Structure formats: C-alpha cells, structure tokens
Amino acid sequence: MCGIIVRAGVGDALGELLTGLENLEYRGYDSAGVALRRSDGEIAVCKREGETEALRSDLDADRLSGAVGIGHTRWSTHGAPSDANAHPHTDGENRVAVVHNGIIRNHETLRAELRDRGHEFTSETDTEVIPHLVADALDAGRDPSAAFRSAVDRLEGSYAIAIVVEDSDEVYATRRGSPLVLGLGETANYLASDVPAFLEFTDRVVYLEDGDVVVVDADGYQISDVAGDPIERPVETVDWNAGDARKGVYNHFMRKEIDEQPVSLRQTVDGRIENGRSVLSEFPPGSLSDVDEVIFVACGTSYHAGMYGCTLLRRRGIPATAVPANEFAHEPMPLSDRTLVIAVTQSGETADTLASLRAAEESPARTLAVTNVVGSTAAREADDALFIRAGPEIGVAATKTFSSQVAAIALLADQLEASGAGRPDRRADPAQSNDRDSHDASADTEGSISELDTLPDLVETVVNDGGAARLATQYSEADSYFFIGRGVGYPVALEGALKFKEITYEHAEGFAAGELKHGPLALVTPATVVVAVFTGRNDDRTLHNIREAQSRGAPVIGIGPDSARAARETVDEYLSYPAVDPDFAGILANVHLQLLAYHAAEIRDRAIDKPRNLAKSVTVE
Structure with a gap:
C-alpha cells in the first residue's frame, strides 16, 4: 500500500516518474504527487488528491522539470485523502521533500517536540515529521546524508523513505518493514516500492534489506547501514517483461x-x-x-x-x-x-x-x-x-x-x-x-x-466460456450472493465471495456447504443468489444443501464438472468445466467465479482494478 518511485539520471525525470506512478497505482490511488530538483537547485512540488491522471493534468499546467525527482501514490492511513495529506511532504520551505510508505509510530511525540522548536505542520500525516527532522539536522550544520541518517535514527515503526534536498543531485532512501528496490538503468537509476514501477526502463535490480541506507544519483549508488558502514547487495536480473505490467488491449x-x-x-x-x-x-x-x-x-x-x-x-x-x-x-x-x-x-x-x-x-x-x-x-x-x-x-x-x-x-x-x-x-x-x-x-x-x-x-476452455457474463446480467438485481462448497470447494467458495465483494461492493459471503443450515439459511430469500461449487467429490451432500436453499425460493448457480448430471439437473443455471481430478477441480471452478465477479462489477461500472478502500500490497498492520 502506497507506492514510491525515484528517478535520478540524465534528462528530464518527470515523464518517467509519472510512468512509475501509473504503474504503481495498484498500491494506492487516493492521491499522488512528485517533487523535482530543478536546474537551479530548488525543489518544486506538485501533488493532489485523486488518481495519477489528475496529477498529470496539473503538471501539464505547471510544466515542472528536473533530472532528479521522487513520486508517490497514496493509500490513506494517517489523514483522509486530500491535497494537504498527499505526498511528497516538505519542511515548509521546500528545502527537503519526502515520500514515505509505512507508519511512524512515534510521530506524535516527534511532532510535539518539533512544534516546540518552531516548526509548523500543514497535514494530518505521520510522514510530515520526517522532512522537519531532516531540516532540523541541516540547520545544525550536518550535510544531507548525515541529516537523513540522524532523522531516520529517530523514527519508530515501519517505513520506506526517499528524500531530495535542495542543491543536491542525490536521493537518500532507506527501508524498514516496507519494500524498496533499486533499479539500475543505462542513463538513470531508480528506486521503487515494486519492480513494475520501472520495468519499462530496466530489469537490473538490487533488493534492499531492512536497515539499508542507499544514496542514488545519475552515476550510481552506494548502500550502507545507518552508521555509514558500506554494504554489498547482489545485482539481479528480473525475468518479467514490461508488457506484463501493461493492460495492452484489455480494459482492466x-x-x-x-x-x-x-x-x-x-x-x-x-x-x-x-x-x-x-x-x-x-x-x-x-x-x-x-x-x-x-x-x-x-x-x-x-x-x-x-x-x-x-x-x-x-x-x-x-x-x-x-x-x-x-x-x-x-x-x-x-x-x-x-x-x-x-x-x-x-x-x-x-x-x-x-x-x-x-x-x-x-x-x-x-x-x-x-x-x-x-x-x-x-x-x-x-x-x-x-x-x-x-x-x-x-x-x-x-x-x-x-x-x-x-x-x-x-x-x-x-x-x-x-x-x-x-x-x-x-x-x-x-x-x-x-x-x-x-x-x-x-x-x-x-x-x-x-x-x-x-x-x-x-483453464483456457473456462476462460473462453461466456456463461459467467450472461449470469452476471441475469442476477444483477439480487440483494445478496452466497457461495458454498465442500473440500477444496470450500476455500474456493470463500475466494469467490471475496472477489465478488471486493470489486462489486455487493453483499457476498462464503460458507462451507454444510454450514448453510446452521444460521446463514435464515438470510436466504428469493433475492439471494446461491453459487454452489461442485468438485466431483461429495457432491451429493452439496446437492442436499442447495435444495434447502431452493425450497426458500433462492436461485442456485452451480459450477462443476461437465459430467455432473445430477448437479446440472438440480440447479437453476450451470457453468461447467472439463473433467479433472477433484483435487484440482477448485482451480477450474475458481476461474468461473473470477469471471462472474468481473462481469458483475463491469455491469455496475465499478473501478475494477482500483476497488474502494483497498490496495494491492498491504504492507502495514
């Protein structure tokens, strides 16, 4: 949750920062922002609530430029989505700009201490204490690297942090409990929360570990511990390709x-x-x-x-x-x-x-x-x-x-x-x-x-089956959706319900089939769609459970093997998959459930790739 992108290299950084932010939007999309070190050494910041596209519109007007920059796409933890709470955060004078993932657990103590020394804060975030700590150290005569290390030494919690400082061509970064990976390109070097951020620019990476402090510029990088002692980390080649991180011809x-x-x-x-x-x-x-x-x-x-x-x-x-x-x-x-x-x-x-x-x-x-x-x-x-x-x-x-x-x-x-x-x-x-x-x-x-x-x-045959799209439309007016299964069908039912609720925002629950009569049946009405997963093992018991639902007027969608005649003849609608060992039947059934959720969300015009309140990688407890 939340995404960081850093670029230090030759030429203008803004385009690559925006590409990185768009590639990271699955990690958070409440707000986005960038900070660039301009050619005159000053730091320019642009940030706003909303998705990266909204930020891009603002940047087209501001026309920021610079060869070194940091960017962030936010999933809110401290403070609601707003322009003020968006990253990067600064020290108030734009000498230091910071992007941060994670949680600073002692931020209230640090904020009170800094206020007592005259610092003013403009956001509700825990992050804002970081640039003020760095600025404090700069005022005390420390160079940017030492100021950054002294600030990090004061922090408690989990974090990945990157900062730019006025009049410096370097970016300073560290991690503890939140991911941060270094990308090594031909004309620029990168830091990001995840490899897809810069996969279009390089496939050579260095995975940073907790406690690593990295200094990155156009010419290279240095990794050390907080005390400044050098650390060696291996350079690896990622076997993913840039096309894997693009939608191509797909809408989602x-x-x-x-x-x-x-x-x-x-x-x-x-x-x-x-x-x-x-x-x-x-x-x-x-x-x-x-x-x-x-x-x-x-x-x-x-x-x-x-x-x-x-x-x-x-x-x-x-x-x-x-x-x-x-x-x-x-x-x-x-x-x-x-x-x-x-x-x-x-x-x-x-x-x-x-x-x-x-x-x-x-x-x-x-x-x-x-x-x-x-x-x-x-x-x-x-x-x-x-x-x-x-x-x-x-x-x-x-x-x-x-x-x-x-x-x-x-x-x-x-x-x-x-x-x-x-x-x-x-x-x-x-x-x-x-x-x-x-x-x-x-x-x-x-x-x-x-x-x-x-x-x-x-799986290819199931992917090409159009039945889920038809049923998503047919049952789009239901009040609730219950998913049931036995054996490997039980976790698949839970997964089907999770997918459905994640992206449709409709009420969906998953149960072990036999549990339906131990409480959930009280909620079953003709407006409740029951989706039953058949695997070819203990299907007769699942049939008994769905008959109980049907007797209360609920329509039942069955998902099971081609050969399951009893299931096909009992349910109201049936999505089939080819014969396979029951141990692996759940994998095929799950593809039908994914497609059912996808089409149901598409009918409702939901933000399928960016469901509300959710992010891809949950890196805070």
Missing part, C-alpha cells in the same frame, strides 16, 4: 490476468513434474521427511490458497492447519521442530504475514515462503522459499496468483507425501522415506500430480 488488468492464467500455470509447473511425481529442486529427497505437521499463515486470497493446501495435505495423511496471519502473529500456536510453517504471500511483503513468519522463526519450527517475488522480504527471511512464478500481477483483486499458489502448494504436498512427512512409521526406515519409487501414490490420492500439466489447457 483483472481481465487480462484472468486470461493469463494458462500461461502463469505453465510457468508454475514447468520442469517440476517428472514421471508423474513432483520434483522441486528446492527440496532434495529426504529434506522434508522430518515434517510432522504443516501450518499455513496468510491473508486474504493467499489465506484461501493456504486453506486449499490444507485439504490437499490432509488427504495425503499430513496434518495441516491454516491460520489468518493477523491472528497467528499475536496468538501463535505451539510449534515444534517437526512443524513446517508456510507463509503464503504474493508480494512477499504482506505485513501481517511477515509478522507471523517472524513469530515462527523465534520457535523451533522450520519456515517456508510461498511467494511470487524473488528477493522479497518473505523469501529472504524464511528458511526456504518456493516461487510460484506467476509473473507480475497488477490488479488489486488477485486472480492468476491464486491459481499458481494452489498449483505450487499441490506440488509441495506431493513432495511432502513422498518424503514420508506426517508419517513417523515411514521415517523409521530412512531409505524408504528418501526413495520416491517406494511410495505408492494410489494408496493415498485418487489422481496423479501429473494432471497439473493438463490444467493450463483446461
């Missing part, structure tokens, strides 16, 4: 990313299946054999992927639990050295999930990050990392990353099973637990992990 990133799921799934499974079994290079044979239980920690869509993973693992005889990260972090469960805690996070920067990961790291448990971003905080801090390889996702409502998360977790579940995880009897013979050929998959699962190889083509 969400629809583009729904359609990209066949590609993202192929990337997830490519090279990871051999002879019908999962082969993850991150985990050599036997490396997972000492796992007795698995605990998933995650938020939102990633939490639903973790719930899906629990079902896959339990079916393989491995105890598994999913816990919301915002609960686990503060009420952690008993963990042993045979517990594997899996943090599922698309960005690898989700604050609650990182807090859970750190709580687990203080225990004897082993930790693993399932993430989309190489170099992310979660990937660096966990004992191991499994990358989903879905490519950049820009839409706030996660789509292709859910599919890839589930596929990656399915691969991991297969490898855990083959290693004898959760089965002490197999560990008694180390040779057996390390020998994949000795494992009888048919004893534990109904299908083979090799079916994951067929999923991309099957």
Whole structure:
C-alpha cells in the first residue's frame, strides 16, 4: 500500500516518474504527487488528491522539470485523502521533500517536540515529521546524508523513505518493514516500492534489506547501514517483461490476468513434474521427511490458497492447519521442530504475514515462503522459499496468483507425501522415506500430480466460456450472493465471495456447504443468489444443501464438472468445466467465479482494478 518511485539520471525525470506512478497505482490511488530538483537547485512540488491522471493534468499546467525527482501514490492511513495529506511532504520551505510508505509510530511525540522548536505542520500525516527532522539536522550544520541518517535514527515503526534536498543531485532512501528496490538503468537509476514501477526502463535490480541506507544519483549508488558502514547487495536480473505490467488491449488488468492464467500455470509447473511425481529442486529427497505437521499463515486470497493446501495435505495423511496471519502473529500456536510453517504471500511483503513468519522463526519450527517475488522480504527471511512464478500481477483483486499458489502448494504436498512427512512409521526406515519409487501414490490420492500439466489447457476452455457474463446480467438485481462448497470447494467458495465483494461492493459471503443450515439459511430469500461449487467429490451432500436453499425460493448457480448430471439437473443455471481430478477441480471452478465477479462489477461500472478502500500490497498492520 502506497507506492514510491525515484528517478535520478540524465534528462528530464518527470515523464518517467509519472510512468512509475501509473504503474504503481495498484498500491494506492487516493492521491499522488512528485517533487523535482530543478536546474537551479530548488525543489518544486506538485501533488493532489485523486488518481495519477489528475496529477498529470496539473503538471501539464505547471510544466515542472528536473533530472532528479521522487513520486508517490497514496493509500490513506494517517489523514483522509486530500491535497494537504498527499505526498511528497516538505519542511515548509521546500528545502527537503519526502515520500514515505509505512507508519511512524512515534510521530506524535516527534511532532510535539518539533512544534516546540518552531516548526509548523500543514497535514494530518505521520510522514510530515520526517522532512522537519531532516531540516532540523541541516540547520545544525550536518550535510544531507548525515541529516537523513540522524532523522531516520529517530523514527519508530515501519517505513520506506526517499528524500531530495535542495542543491543536491542525490536521493537518500532507506527501508524498514516496507519494500524498496533499486533499479539500475543505462542513463538513470531508480528506486521503487515494486519492480513494475520501472520495468519499462530496466530489469537490473538490487533488493534492499531492512536497515539499508542507499544514496542514488545519475552515476550510481552506494548502500550502507545507518552508521555509514558500506554494504554489498547482489545485482539481479528480473525475468518479467514490461508488457506484463501493461493492460495492452484489455480494459482492466483483472481481465487480462484472468486470461493469463494458462500461461502463469505453465510457468508454475514447468520442469517440476517428472514421471508423474513432483520434483522441486528446492527440496532434495529426504529434506522434508522430518515434517510432522504443516501450518499455513496468510491473508486474504493467499489465506484461501493456504486453506486449499490444507485439504490437499490432509488427504495425503499430513496434518495441516491454516491460520489468518493477523491472528497467528499475536496468538501463535505451539510449534515444534517437526512443524513446517508456510507463509503464503504474493508480494512477499504482506505485513501481517511477515509478522507471523517472524513469530515462527523465534520457535523451533522450520519456515517456508510461498511467494511470487524473488528477493522479497518473505523469501529472504524464511528458511526456504518456493516461487510460484506467476509473473507480475497488477490488479488489486488477485486472480492468476491464486491459481499458481494452489498449483505450487499441490506440488509441495506431493513432495511432502513422498518424503514420508506426517508419517513417523515411514521415517523409521530412512531409505524408504528418501526413495520416491517406494511410495505408492494410489494408496493415498485418487489422481496423479501429473494432471497439473493438463490444467493450463483446461483453464483456457473456462476462460473462453461466456456463461459467467450472461449470469452476471441475469442476477444483477439480487440483494445478496452466497457461495458454498465442500473440500477444496470450500476455500474456493470463500475466494469467490471475496472477489465478488471486493470489486462489486455487493453483499457476498462464503460458507462451507454444510454450514448453510446452521444460521446463514435464515438470510436466504428469493433475492439471494446461491453459487454452489461442485468438485466431483461429495457432491451429493452439496446437492442436499442447495435444495434447502431452493425450497426458500433462492436461485442456485452451480459450477462443476461437465459430467455432473445430477448437479446440472438440480440447479437453476450451470457453468461447467472439463473433467479433472477433484483435487484440482477448485482451480477450474475458481476461474468461473473470477469471471462472474468481473462481469458483475463491469455491469455496475465499478473501478475494477482500483476497488474502494483497498490496495494491492498491504504492507502495514
């Protein structure tokens, strides 16, 4: 949440800053602004409430220019969206301009102290104390670098910060708890909250870590700790391309990313299946054999992927639990050295999930990050990392990353099973637990992990099915939408409800199918649409639940296999997908649910890529 872009180089910075802001709008779009160091050394600031396009209009009139600049797109935490609360913030005299993501927890104390020394504040934000602290240090005779470090030393909380100072060609930045990545270009260098901000200009990056202080100018960069001691960080090449971060012919990133799921799934499974079994290079044979239980920690869509993973693992005889990260972090469960805690996070920067990961790291448990971003905080801090390889996702409502998360977790579940995880009897013979050929998959699962190889083509057929658009129109006047499912269909029902409420702003809830009669049925009326997920497993029980809803007059949309005749004949409308192992049926059903939500939001003319009050990457608790 919130996005930072910095550019220091040759030529005018404004165009690239605006491009970066537009690429970062998925992180926040309450307000936006830029600060540029002009050729005369002075700092010019332009900021305003609203999206980047509104800022661009103002800039066309102001005609700001400069080779060094910072920009910010805001998701409000302290203070409502307004011109005054927009970033960058200055010291009042435009000697220092600052952009900041995160929360300064001691800002009230610092503000009171600075006011006592004559500083005046014009916003409600916690950020505004930062430029005043830097200005205070400059007044005390410190150079810009020392002034910045002294200000950072006073801050408590989480932050990514970048500043420009008058008469300096350098940008000073640091991070603690909020992401910041350095981009190295041919004629300019960049800093941003996320790689897509500058992906059109360079694919060479340096992932900064907590406590790093970086000084960037047109010629290069230097990284050190707060004390000034040099630090070396590796330069990496990102394998995403700039086209992945553009809408192209699509009206919305969400629809583009729904359609990209066949590609993202192929990337997830490519090279990871051999002879019908999962082969993850991150985990050599036997490396997972000492796992007795698995605990998933995650938020939102990633939490639903973790719930899906629990079902896959339990079916393989491995105890598994999913816990919301915002609960686990503060009420952690008993963990042993045979517990594997899996943090599922698309960005690898989700604050609650990182807090859970750190709580687990203080225990004897082993930790693993399932993430989309190489170099992310979660990937660096966990004992191991499994990358989903879905490519950049820009839409706030996660789509292709859910599919890839589930596929990656399915691969991991297969490898855990083959290693004898959760089965002490197999560990008694180390040779057996390390020998994949000795494992009888048919004893534990109904299908083979090799079916994951067929999923991309099957998803393609669902993406091309136009049924969801028709049903979105047909049921657009409903008062409520209930989503139900069993087994892997349950987390998919929760995910379907989440997508629907996120982007349509309509009342939508998800339930385990059997829970419908334990309370929610009281809310079912003829104006309530019930969406039932069928997976080919325990569908007869789900049919009983939907008949209960139909007896109260509710129309029912079924989503299930082509071959599910009883389901098709019972429900009012049916969206089908090709035959697949029930373990993976939820992935196909979920694509229908994504399209249903998308078309329902499109009918209502919602801001699909920028739903109100939400941001893509939640980097504050």
